[in-house]
Amino acid sequence: MVRQSARTAAQPKTTAEAAVKVEKKVVATKADKVEVKKRAVTKRKVDYNEDEDDKEENIEPNVKDEDEESPSKSKPAPKKRKTTASAKKADDSMPLAARTPLNTLKLAMKIGAHVSAAGGVQNSITNASNIGANAFALFLKPHRTWNYQPFSPDSPSIFSSLLKANSYTPEIILPHASYLINLAQPDKTKSAQAYTSFLDDLQRCESLGITLYNFHPGSTGGLPISEACARIAAHLNAAHKATKSVITVLENMCGSGNIIGSNFSDLATIISLVDDKSRVGVCLDTCHAFAAGYDLRHPEAYAKTMTEFDEIVGLKYLKAFHLNDSKAPFSSHRDLHENIGQGFLGLRAFHNVVNDERLQNIPMVLETPIEVKGPDGKKTEDKKIWAGEIKLLESLIGMDPESKEFKDLEVELQKKGAAERKRVQEQVDKKAEKDTKKAAPKGKRGTAAAKKKKKVEEEEACDSCGEQSD
């Protein structure tokens, strides 16, 4: 209603122009003000997540072996974080860009970001709307601890009324599982803990009317991959029986150590063991795919990767996308998200994705870094970056990649990311050199030394995720 005029008013004249300008632009419309008011009303409903560490939201660490999880990590977060969360909430309430009406785009690409749900799940809706997102992801509960509280009884009704008020449908929401959940965990107690949290998330989805739920397949813990996939599938089958409709969406990973899901065949194996195929799907993360050796950069490479996906997994299972550029080079098996167009994937890869008409209407979620250093050296989150990237990606729909407009944009963004690409390339080269020198002698595989080396590699991969917030 009122919102419609706000959206129309914010329509870019020319696509690339809008993409560049939007970062600086603050759209404070009448409708947005109404939204802020609505938010103020619901703000006091604190379900959970006061301790949510938003700084790490755009990081995609691989699932660690849970043995690495120290008991101290399960402690509730210190109370002082409440102040931080409240401060962030104030920042989040700023409308930064209006949503682009889908009928004004040549293809119905629903693009958004993984937004904060600090202060209560319902806040994710306003946070998504404030950055002009037509899709969004969120954590349903604190994602780095096993300690969690149930939703407050009125959460579902507040959530669905806010969703309606913002003209969002539940299908565009893609909640992300806690990073601790490893459904492949062989240890019985830990496996039960992971399953309980997983099922709790699915029940949360259903209570909110959410239809998709994204999770990392997990880690083999050094045991055979076939057994690990069977353990995941068994949990999925049980969880599907215990719930009604939510689709469990496996995410592809970047291929380090014991992490499951870097090959399309891992995903296919898990799906083949799921009884109710209508309850399972896949979310493709562009950064993970690229780091795992699936190229997306050129139209031919993109087509080849998607054909491979279709042949091995099946396009009908493709339920969502994570849109991230990569700070690390092709097939480096490192999970380092970069801003769109600034990494080794480059703008052309994203042009390929958003112009693929088969991907219409599925949620496409940015998990790109938004931390910036202020003049005082302190890091803060700048959500204008996501608002700008959403408009940038939308501007690529139907844009001629041979046009000056595209080429200029490509050059400009590559220039922005040049130093970071160089830094990570050097790291990757150094590690490759080290690995060649230290190559384990044959016959050592399966020994304690080899296992330890594998675990170290995995930890390195996980640690590397933290770099993007530097």
Ligand SMILES: [Zn+2]
């Ligand atoms: Zn993920």
Ligand SMILES: [Zn+2]
């Ligand atoms: Zn992802």
